Amino acid sequence: MSGLAPRSRRALGRELTRLAQASVAESLAHSAQRPEPSMETARIGFTGAPGAGKSTLISRLARLRLAACRDQGGVAILGIDPTSPLTGGSILGDRIRMDAIANEPELYIRSLASRSSNDGLADNVLDLLVTVESYGFREVLLETVGVGQAEHAIRHSVDTLVMVLQPNAGDAIQAMKSGVLELADIYVINKADLPGAKKSASEIRGIVQRSQAAWRAPVIEISQQHGEGLAKLDSAISEHLAWQAEHRNASETLRRRRHYHVQSLIVRRVAELLDHRPQLLDTTNLAESYAEILQLLASDAKRYSRQEETGW
Ligand SMILES: Nc1nc2c(ncn2[C@@H]2O[C@H](COP(=O)(O)OP(=O)(O)O)[C@@H](O)[C@H]2O)c(=O)[nH]1
Numbered sequence: 643m644s645g646l647a648p649r650s651r652r653a654l655g656r657e658l659t660r661l662a663q664a665s666v667a668e669s670l671a672h673s674a675q676r677p678e679p680s681m682e683t684a685r686i687g688f689t690g691a692p693g694a695g696k697s698t699l700i701s702r703l704a705r706l707r708l709a710a711c712r713d714q715g716g717v718a719i720l721g722i723d724p725t726s727p728l729t730g731g732s733i734l735g736d737r738i739r740m741d742a743i744a745n746e747p748e749l750y751i752r753s754l755a756s757r758s759s760n761d762g763l764a765d766n767v768l769d770l771l772v773t774v775e776s777y778g779f780r781e782v783l784l785e786t787v788g789v790g791q792a793e794h795a796i797r798h799s800v801d802t803l804v805m806v807l808q809p810n811a812g813d814a815i816q817a818m819k820s821g822v823l824e825l826a827d828i829y830v831i832n833k834a835d836l837p838g839a840k841k842s843a844s845e846i847r848g849i850v851q852r853s854q855a856a857w858r859a860p861v862i863e864i865s866q867q868h869g870e871g872l873a874k875l876d877s878a879i880s881e882h883l884a885w886q887a888e889h890r891n892a893s894e895t896l897r898r899r900r901h902y903h904v905q906s907l908i909v910r911r912v913a914e915l916l917d918h919r920p921q922l923l924d925t926t927n928l929a930e931s932y933a934e935i936l937q938l939l940a941s942d943a944k945r946y947s948r949q950e951e952t953g954w
């Protein structure tokens with residue numbers, strides 16, 4: 643396939659809109675109707691604080707990624723934007739629509755709000771990824787904000803994780819020193835035209851060098867303004883994907899994804915129950931509220947084990 647026909651583009655757009663708003667019951671019904679994920683599409687995730695420059699970076703990088711896989715299905719970009727942005731980051735779709743790549747037939751771009759999800763991903767991000775993949779793209783570039791548990795959630799959802807940092811991102815570097823952020827496959831010090839970039843890059847290199855991980859994560863300085871570093875990032879992504887194809891255990895990866903998927907469905911279901919039945923909390927007895935929720939989940943379970951039609 644080379645490029646999505648306009649009609650498939652519209653169908654994909656509608657499916658994503660619907661899925662992004664789906665309840666847990668609806669996403670389960672949807673997943674029962676589609677094929678199992680195949681891992682044929684490469685998923686490349688970009689995380690980092692709002693304003694770090696992820697959308698700008700992705701819009702430039704997409705052109706290079708697309709040049710390499712135009713005849714193999716092309717590239718889809720999925721941006722999960724925070725519902726209420728804290729700082730200057732712009733909506734991915736808006737930024738890219740202004741860019742020259744917007745009219746490429748082999749490129750699909752979609753932004754979605756992160757809604758109630760508190761991990762910086764859309765509630766149904768795994769469903770969204772699988773749906774995009776079912777349209778035959780060679781690569782999906784996924785942008786998310788790095789808040790709370792986002793790094794862990796995205797780690798389980800993608801093949802290659804790129805962390806985008808700004809010079810003097812003191813908090814992120816502190817977090818890395820304490821080991822909590824050592825999750826990415828590639829680190830980008832973005833806005834390398836600003837002061838402090840060299841120092842931040844060498845601090846992160848120091849941390850990465852101490853890591854025991856089999857893959858040595860590269861640290862790449864990039865400035866959008868001078869176009870430096872972009873080609874390096876492009877090759878680093880290709881190298882990591884190739885390294886992974888050789889070294890990882892595919893069934894173990896699918897298991898981990900399923901683990902996150904099942905867990906996130908249950909967490910969302912509990913949140914739905916609490917939202918729809920606030921009276922569950924009208925008690926001073928914590929164990930009682932807990933037991934009532936388990937009972938409601940048990941009645942869900944009966945329904946699913948009978949495979950009732952849930953109406954996607
Ligand atoms: N100085 C400088 N500014 C940049 C660079 N890349 C992006 N920006 C600016 O940083 C701001 C946030 O960029 P954006 O891509 O929307 O960040 P996101 O929230 O991480 O997606 C925008 O005003 C960009 O123009 C860069 O390399 N250097």
Ligand SMILES: [Mg+2]
Binds near residue numbers: 698
């Ligand atoms: Mg953005």
